[in-house]
Amino acid sequence: MKKRLSISDIAKNLGISVTTVSFILNDKSKEKRISDAMTSRVLDYVKKVGYKPNQLAKSLRTGKSKTIGLLVEDISNAFFSSIADQIEKLAYNSGYHVVYCSMNNDEGRAKELIQLFYDRQIDGFIIAPTEGLKDVIQNLLKNNVPIVLFDRTIEDLETNYVISENIEGTFLGTQSLFMDCDATKVGFVTINSNQNQMKGRLEGYMRAVDEAGKDFSIKKINRALDEDSIVEEIRDFILDNKLDAVLFSTNYLAVSGLRAIKKFNLPIRNIVSFDDNAVFSLVDPPISSIAQNVKRISEEIVSILVTEINGKSKGFQQVVIPCEFIKR
């Protein structure tokens, strides 16, 4: 491999010191009162030979990397990939690069990843935390590492976060099933998890059912199950409880639910899903959705994180963004 030029090569070739080169490259010509002639001589030469500073060395020296780490559960989930997409654009506009990783329900791996990023001098973290991450996040906080949680929070942990109005969202979705669709029995399918966004979504459902004076039908699916088993569980749930409408707490459950409805020709007239999906308007029955405001969520996350990285934050920011109910 052709040896890359270093700053001292530049200095040597130009017959000047590395200090001068460094100052010029870091836009300190004015401040350090370096002559315009010298400045442009260096800049021209650097451009000519295509020299690029080694970021590793720079980060090692300054302790800053202009990079933020984004950790999500599963990047192939439509919600997370659209968030990732937005965050990257926004961060880029603020001069930051984003590296992301999926944790894929593997806590050991997630912890290792966080450590890895930390070791690489990541300037800040954006994390959709899984259940066992409390310790490691607490640890980051103790070390004053800038961090913003999203999608869910961790109980008893004071930190920045940006989440959606989960309770209100499912409340409205459930209410719509009773009021607009004349559903008589609405079931709620969620995952077997203590993540608090799921608790919120369940609560919204229960409030609406209460208010309608109806009975609850709740199914918690074990995420580790394979797709076929999930489909069968949903079928049994729908039939056993004689449901005519179902609300799913996530978009991937809604897809499984729709599969069950199609496959076994179940008598469900209306479906609502938390989180939208490009194809929900195209299926039959159409799936209404409680859509999170991905754009606003992303904006808040990046804004809070950048403020904190710059040391300008005053206390933890905790933001709750309304959902939009999309009736189909």
Added chain:
Amino acid sequence: MKKRLSISDIAKNLGISVTTVSFILNDKSKEKRISDAMTSRVLDYVKKVGYKPNQLAKSLRTGKSKTIGLLVEDISNAFFSSIADQIEKLAYNSGYHVVYCSMNNDEGRAKELIQLFYDRQIDGFIIAPTEGLKDVIQNLLKNNVPIVLFDRTIEDLETNYVISENIEGTFLGTQSLFMDCDATKVGFVTINSNQNQMKGRLEGYMRAVDEAGKDFSIKKINRALDEDSIVEEIRDFILDNKLDAVLFSTNYLAVSGLRAIKKFNLPIRNIVSFDDNAVFSLVDPPISSIAQNVKRISEEIVSILVTEINGKSKGFQQVVIPCEFIKR
């Protein structure tokens, strides 16, 4: 921020030299004949105080980062996110971490990203190249940077790549529309792009149409258009050409196409899409698909890249993976 321990702190606290600590930490105790007592004393202490080596310094010193960079066009595309997911698992099993970035059709950004990764001493690249990336990839190759392209190749560029059998795939998909579905007029909707996987898909369609002795109907959509305009263009294309079946060259076009068909109630009986999607079996009409073998593609990519990073490769590897036609 609590100052992090460095290797010299460890050495000082233990009253020994950094070399000894370094050797022990890098599993060279045996090789360097360091006593077991010393070895376990160091290991225990390191564990106790939770010392972690600074990867930045390590990388700066060794020139290796045990990290590979994955660059895709759009991480929210189902094909790319599932590839990303697989690659990450496989790379992790080989001791590598993966950082990914979406290029989002911004070439300047893509180039900058590649440079950034290169500066960070990324050990190798996995790239789904966009059209203008030839120079910068050529540059990497010139510097012997390990690199594997996938999904498409770049004309006149000798490099490793892993792609799908695009021609054969669309050939079979098109043939099926004529033979199994009795389609009389099959249209092909693709994007206006010179990427060669798209050329291959077009060619497969044309061969099958030729063989069936029918006429071509081809629509190239400008990717920059908004969704509504795309939907309208597809509608006009279908109506103007009196099509009764359509083949889409990517999954997101198929989604737009389905939207058009639903919205304007178009008389299309059969749809085929290149790339599968979890919901294609759930819509009406169901969408058959030419599915790329994500698992095998990912395996080949990682295997080729790791071999090259370890300096064990003998010439460029160029792999073409068959697609599977899923009839619905």
Added chain:
DNA sequence: GTGAAAGCGCTAACAC
């Protein structure tokens, strides 16, 4: 205005 040199944390050749 510009340069010398220390030092970020680590590895590894060399010394003893």
Added chain:
DNA sequence: GTGTTAGCGCTTTCAC
């Protein structure tokens, strides 16, 4: 067996 030290490429204090 273990320690000393140079140096990876960079920033920045201090000296002139």
